[in-house]
Amino acid sequence: LRTGFPEVIWGPGKTPQQIAQIMEAMRNRTSVIMATRIEPDVYGAIRAIVPDVHYYATARICALKSPPSPDHKPQIPGTIGILSAGTADLPVAEESAVTAELYGFGVQRLWDVGVAGIHRLLNNLHVLNDADVLIVVAGMEGALPSVVGGLADCPIVAVPTSVGYGASFNGLAPLLTMLNSCAAGIGVVNIDNGFGAAVLAGQILRTAAKLKAKSEKL
Amino acid sequence: LRTGFPEVIWGPGKTPQQIAQIMEAMRNRTSVIMATRIEPDVYGAIRAIVPDVHYYATARICALKSPPSPDHKPQIPGTIGILSAGTADLPVAEESAVTAELYGFGVQRLWDVGVAGIHRLLNNLHVLNDADVLIVVAGMEGALPSVVGGLADCPIVAVPTSVGYGASFNGLAPLLTMLNSCAAGIGVVNIDNGFGAAVLAGQILRTAAKLKAKSEKL
Amino acid sequence: LRTGFPEVIWGPGKTPQQIAQIMEAMRNRTSVIMATRIEPDVYGAIRAIVPDVHYYATARICALKSPPSPDHKPQIPGTIGILSAGTADLPVAEESAVTAELYGFGVQRLWDVGVAGIHRLLNNLHVLNDADVLIVVAGMEGALPSVVGGLADCPIVAVPTSVGYGASFNGLAPLLTMLNSCAAGIGVVNIDNGFGAAVLAGQILRTAAKLKAKSEKL
Amino acid sequence: LRTGFPEVIWGPGKTPQQIAQIMEAMRNRTSVIMATRIEPDVYGAIRAIVPDVHYYATARICALKSPPSPDHKPQIPGTIGILSAGTADLPVAEESAVTAELYGFGVQRLWDVGVAGIHRLLNNLHVLNDADVLIVVAGMEGALPSVVGGLADCPIVAVPTSVGYGASFNGLAPLLTMLNSCAAGIGVVNIDNGFGAAVLAGQILRTAAKLKAKSEKL
Amino acid sequence: LRTGFPEVIWGPGKTPQQIAQIMEAMRNRTSVIMATRIEPDVYGAIRAIVPDVHYYATARICALKSPPSPDHKPQIPGTIGILSAGTADLPVAEESAVTAELYGFGVQRLWDVGVAGIHRLLNNLHVLNDADVLIVVAGMEGALPSVVGGLADCPIVAVPTSVGYGASFNGLAPLLTMLNSCAAGIGVVNIDNGFGAAVLAGQILRTAAKLKAKSEKL
Amino acid sequence: LRTGFPEVIWGPGKTPQQIAQIMEAMRNRTSVIMATRIEPDVYGAIRAIVPDVHYYATARICALKSPPSPDHKPQIPGTIGILSAGTADLPVAEESAVTAELYGFGVQRLWDVGVAGIHRLLNNLHVLNDADVLIVVAGMEGALPSVVGGLADCPIVAVPTSVGYGASFNGLAPLLTMLNSCAAGIGVVNIDNGFGAAVLAGQILRTAAKLKAKSEKL
Amino acid sequence: LRTGFPEVIWGPGKTPQQIAQIMEAMRNRTSVIMATRIEPDVYGAIRAIVPDVHYYATARICALKSPPSPDHKPQIPGTIGILSAGTADLPVAEESAVTAELYGFGVQRLWDVGVAGIHRLLNNLHVLNDADVLIVVAGMEGALPSVVGGLADCPIVAVPTSVGYGASFNGLAPLLTMLNSCAAGIGVVNIDNGFGAAVLAGQILRTAAKLKAKSEKL
Amino acid sequence: LRTGFPEVIWGPGKTPQQIAQIMEAMRNRTSVIMATRIEPDVYGAIRAIVPDVHYYATARICALKSPPSPDHKPQIPGTIGILSAGTADLPVAEESAVTAELYGFGVQRLWDVGVAGIHRLLNNLHVLNDADVLIVVAGMEGALPSVVGGLADCPIVAVPTSVGYGASFNGLAPLLTMLNSCAAGIGVVNIDNGFGAAVLAGQILRTAAKLKAKSEKL
Numbered sequence A, B, C, D, E, F, G, H: 001l002r003t004g005f006p007e008v009i010w011g012p013g014k015t016p017q018q019i020a021q022i023m024e025a026m027r028n029r030t031s032v033i034m035a036t037r038i039e040p041d042v043y044g045a046i047r048a049i050v051p052d053v054h055y056y057a058t059a060r061i062c063a064l065k066s067p068p069s070p071d072h073k074p075q076i077p078g079t080i081g082i083l084s085a086g087t088a089d090l091p092v093a094e095e096s097a098v099t100a101e102l103y104g105f106g107v108q109r110l111w112d113v114g115v116a117g118i119h120r121l122l123n124n125l126h127v128l129n130d131a132d133v134l135i136v137v138a139g140m141e142g143a144l145p146s147v148v149g150g151l152a153d154c155p156i157v158a159v160p161t162s163v164g165y166g167a168s169f170n171g172l173a174p175l176l177t178m179l180n181s182c183a184a185g186i187g188v189v190n191i192d193n194g195f196g197a198a199v200l201a202g203q204i205l206r207t208a209a210k211l212k213a214k215s216e217k218l
């Protein structure tokens, strides 16, 4: 167990009954109780057993704890900027966003800033400047992190998605793109792994908080 | 034989003697006599046999006919804009440029506009606007054509290069990137195929010239 | 947005309701309103909401604007010749053809001219000669563009399809064939990307028209 | 040991001394004594030990028995037609041709009939018609066997070569092309395996001779 | 059209109505009317339209002409021996066998002689000796053709199948095995391509018949 | 240009003269002047031109500025722990370490803690605990980051190396291992990209410093 | 047939009727009658025909003979330790365990000891020490066998599973990981091949028993 | 450290000086001191420093301890049978054999029993019967372990080699063949990993010895 990041439930391959049971078993034991990759009908079956479960439809996440309201100041300072290239990348981008929010981090979303329409990205540079760490989600050719890497001055977590067809080979194309990015300072996670990106971004903010605490002790 | 594009000599696997011999055999028969992928020492050995051969060092091209001087108006109207992402992509980009010039097309070069420093590209949008067709050369993640595809309003020929290491897998990564580009209107050629890109771009300008001739006949 | 080519709706992953809604939102704003990769049942559900939608069954395209009637002279001069190798490649070839027609370009179809029966192609060389740009669609071994590249004197857009089985690896085989074509002057698009091929071919014709306009201004 | 096809020596990884020694050991024991993939300098070293060795330079074959003179009627009736697409495919095509001749089969060569210049092939259809079995050698996109498969009425052995660069991936592209050929009746051998193609073609002619002998016995 | 091998209908992607219609259109025009890759329910729907259609269940072939009865001497002399490695390879092996029989060739079947139980193969060597050409079908590791290649003295057509799981990668493993066979004289066809193997084997027997006819004319 | 990380020179494909020239041009303009992937003989030739260049042999880095002495407190607080699995991974691990030190970050090295001898890692857990961010370098199977991910509570940058043979496929194996790590919170960079890992880790520490500065302003 | 390991029935592609029939045919002929990869509904249909069939649900195995009761001393001495990394790997691990038990071997299970929580493995080292041979089952990054290889002093059979997503490429990632393990003494079987691992482990224990018998005869 | 198998030195990437130094450091500390993948000239340089080093030329192994003389009864009972398919596989097979002998195990060699000449294998079945564990080494199509798996009743360690060309893809083909073997009870190691195979086979014999010791204690 890595401190501060309670285990989450991986939905695929589990019955709604099993997920409900694990959720109940975790209740009162951890601060965040969530399951990922939950289709709407699975959510329906879980809710029949666990009435207070909440569903984040786009993110395909079920959770017992709702995200902090906008005016609820997060405990760990800093903002995770999350960018996505296309509409079809939203489920992965929202998996990152909701995970981060459920873990208590501040999130700033910027959707639909794919490189084929670069001006939308350039018109929103304040999001890149305000963020302390960026998650960049893109499928098809996956070029967005490279461009962002040249514009932003913070760590970047790149998430390739399986969005695309033909020579995207289920996400292989954007994965290779991101690994070969000529912009340094980019860490890549597995295809569609919005959850893992949120944990890595969260770790980066926690590192900052811990360093500050250390320096104050001196 | 495709009209207007005389055969060129593919250098690899041929001795300097063989290349020299083919060049002499072509002399007086075609307007352009050139050989590609010629290393400097091979050039030296060819020149010993064919004294009037010219060497385009970066392009690694040997030719009997020098490119038109800047003030020499090309016969086929239109401009081929050629962009390259990084310094290491120059040999491929120059192979495109010199081929196009030797074939009599107007060329506008724009080097080192890789996406990790997007402002250099944005500061040179006039090159994109002035071109009638664009050749975009990029290695590593090969993201440049996608960005250009969103900025330019003309046909784009994308050339992946084998520049890179590790997960670029000798040009596979930028090849996949370009094929998956979310910007439509991009045609991709083989890895490092600067020559083929020039022929395709030249065909596009010739099509325009032929269409104009047709319409004037009516 | 690239001038002259209004955005089209990518069908997969969207509900009929979402597609219908986007179409209505685009009405009166763009000249071409179309959605690609639409299965018959999805079309049925869209039509229930948008009664004046038209369905091009083989092309799997829904559109609000029908293609120009045969005697309706296109605004942009020139003809896009579209060739397909086998019957199973028709959906992709028709995606190209209908897209091009909806965008207002003149199209000449030539189906079933695969290289295993080369005489059918040779008996129709007038189509190759009359075209100003060619789209060549082929699956399985994808050899057709190479042969056409040696016969035609115009730019060629090659479209590999996922038609085939076993060692075609979902279109990888014809994709590699086309990229390695020994005939220069061929630009390749993604597997099954009939739409992108039409946009590239259209760009080529528009370039010609713009060049003519430029020369007339002088 | 398969009757009628004496073992041949695979050159790579063996010293000239080892090859010479194996050749001498085979002398007087088999009718054909040959070694494949022999570079010129290796041949020189072998000849210093085995003076009567003959070198087929393009085929890169060393043998103790020269091929039958043109007017020497082969013992096994029938002709192996051998076609090659490009100049760079010649070493593989000649490996097939010399192997077949050394084994006593009649060979008809047809070089440089790649599909990008289809008329050269069409002008030589008599070679296809006269052959009883065809070996078709091609690199790059490897499209030649598909076209030949539609023109010839005899068994076809297809040999992909490693000629090419970039997305040919050392012969993977023509290999896949040939395996996916939409023309049936084509058997494919390993990349650059001119030797194996000759053995398969020879087996086909021997089958014919054996069937004739059987029918005469009845 | 290659003489002697009438076109067959490729079932996948066609409706039963389309298949029935093509069959009726071919009736009275060609001697063999067959469709491959037909599932039982598709057969049922075809039979409702074409009552005299016959179904070869394991081969998944529908045909209007039944195979020659055992005592019906085939017109083309010679025997095609067909071997299969495992039970799961039977559909592909039967596709070869029924195709060959429908085309009028003599067939000898030998099932379940995979290399993991080599003695069953060794106990049936007479099948290898009696055959004039062999088709060898194997999935998983696809080792059978290599072993047969060392035992039989006739041309071998190797058919990899998609039988297997995990690292068989849908037939890639046996395909590579067969291409790398250390036994020469083996031609490989596409994964699961039982039909193509039958055509190639048939071509080999027809070559023999044609050579005999030629020699008798002299 | 990303603030705080001056450009470095990528050695491969550049002559010593070119590298020396770029270094001199950068002198007095940036705080860190370094070139990566420099072989010993290239270093020798550079030093002949730039006498005050320093060579980090294992890291294969040339630089004009030596790393901070051990007692020189770094300006950006925090420690980058760098772990390597095997001896052959050292050049990549040292590329990370020297880059980080040249950029002014505090580095703690832990070499030879591969998972096949897990106790050496477990006996050095203090390095994991003391680090604010970890770089984990491993080739062959690349399992080290997964294990470290379960032990450390900080962001992890994983670097696959091309160390290995056979089925490591030049680093593909450890790359896939790291991307699939069941431990979340790991960002992966390109194969052998020790430099990029250092930049990402440095960005993480700078983020912490900037966040602290922000909070102090409030 | 390999002595001591009766054939088992591979379920996929067989109807329940076929499986039931084979089981009945084997009854009274072999000591172990089992079928693998049986889904629950297939089991139901088999039981309707063969009432005394037993179903091991997680292992997806149907068998006529139940495993030895805990106090039933196995005939072949020695213990097969079976480890699995994650919950989703259980079906494969149980396939190994039930197969081994049905064949009469002693089995010790240790589930959920994935490397991301290394302490659970370290707290159960007695399982590794007590085993005479180990089967280690892991998906995703497949790192567990490498770690176990450094801790255990006995032969290890590694089983990659298809558990994972994205860059696991259906088990390719853990397969490569295991083949590249820096710990020697590990033999790898096919992806998800729990059955094959049990046979190999059983062979190892039988070898031991046979060696003991041999030595006692002396 | 795994008991009984002292570390060996991996030669590639180390200078002769480094290897000599490590050997001297190990002297008097472990019973076996050996280095693998040593080319002849590297051996020469090592011997100049360590005069009592012995070189096993085919195995490319340097060692300080010679293998047991034939009449020296090994301490661990049992015999490792080692089979190789072709002559070119010998370096890998000898790496296995010499490693096993240096570790004190009894070895029985059987070279050149590739499946294309199955009778040589069948004439030597006593080697398979006498062995307690088998190492089977094969390149190209790698079919030998499958055949042996059906003939032998003991554990099999399969070693694919990089011997071959074209579609062998540096050993990928035999690797896949072996993983897909339809004979169960086969464990596969990395391409060319003769050393690892010897350690695994040795572990199997040691397990037998330990089990015997355990049973005698009871």
Ligand SMILES: Nc1ncnc2c1ncn2[C@@H]1O[C@H](COP(=O)(O)O)[C@@H](O)[C@H]1O
Pocket (backbone or CB within 6 Å): A007, A008, A009, A010, A011, A036, A037, A095, A193, A194, A195, A196, F182, F183, F184, G087, G088
């Ligand atoms: N969406 C996700 N993407 C990647 N990993 C996940 C995701 N959701 C859960 N996990 C991982 O799966 C683990 C739980 O797996 P399980 O025990 O099967 O529910 C968690 O600890 C996470 O590390």
Ligand SMILES: Nc1ncnc2c1ncn2[C@@H]1O[C@H](COP(=O)(O)O)[C@@H](O)[C@H]1O
Pocket (backbone or CB within 6 Å): B007, B008, B009, B010, B011, B036, B037, B095, B193, B194, B195, B196, C182, C183, C184, D087, D088
């Ligand atoms: N740099 C190049 N890249 C790709 N194709 C080329 C290049 N140079 C020449 N070619 C092609 O190679 C052909 C000549 O090949 P060859 O007859 O072997 O000299 C030309 O007609 C071109 O199509």
Ligand SMILES: Nc1ncnc2c1ncn2[C@@H]1O[C@H](COP(=O)(O)O)[C@@H](O)[C@H]1O
Pocket (backbone or CB within 6 Å): D007, D008, D009, D010, D011, D036, D037, D095, D193, D194, D195, D196, E182, E183, E184, H087, H088
């Ligand atoms: N050029 C070639 N291509 C493929 N296989 C060959 C070739 N030359 C020889 N061989 C095969 O290699 C075997 C001899 O290998 P070796 O015993 O190593 O000399 C012959 O029996 C042939 O089957």
Ligand SMILES: Nc1ncnc2c1ncn2[C@@H]1O[C@H](COP(=O)(O)O)[C@@H](O)[C@H]1O
Pocket (backbone or CB within 6 Å): A182, A183, A184, B087, B088, F007, F008, F009, F010, F011, F036, F037, F095, F193, F194, F195, F196
């Ligand atoms: N060792 C390295 N690994 C990866 N990227 C590097 C490395 N060294 C330099 N670079 C990148 O290469 C760029 C310089 O390339 P160049 O202009 O060709 O010298 C730098 O800005 C870095 O982003």
Ligand SMILES: [Mg+2]
Pocket (backbone or CB within 6 Å): A085, A114, A115, A138, A139, A140, A141, A142, A143, A144, B182
């Ligand atoms: Mg993108």
Ligand SMILES: [Mg+2]
Pocket (backbone or CB within 6 Å): A182, B085, B114, B115, B138, B139, B140, B141, B142, B143, B144
């Ligand atoms: Mg780029």
Ligand SMILES: [Mg+2]
Pocket (backbone or CB within 6 Å): C085, C114, C115, C138, C139, C140, C141, C142, C143, C144, D182
């Ligand atoms: Mg085709």
Ligand SMILES: [Mg+2]
Pocket (backbone or CB within 6 Å): C182, D085, D114, D115, D138, D139, D140, D141, D142, D143, D144
């Ligand atoms: Mg060709």
Ligand SMILES: [Mg+2]
Pocket (backbone or CB within 6 Å): E085, E114, E115, E138, E139, E140, E141, E142, E143, E144, H182
């Ligand atoms: Mg087999």
Ligand SMILES: [Mg+2]
Pocket (backbone or CB within 6 Å): F085, F114, F115, F138, F139, F140, F141, F142, F143, F144, G182
């Ligand atoms: Mg490791």
Ligand SMILES: [Mg+2]
Pocket (backbone or CB within 6 Å): F182, G085, G114, G115, G138, G139, G140, G141, G142, G143, G144
């Ligand atoms: Mg694991």
Ligand SMILES: [Mg+2]
Pocket (backbone or CB within 6 Å): E182, H085, H114, H115, H138, H139, H140, H141, H142, H143, H144
């Ligand atoms: Mg073999």
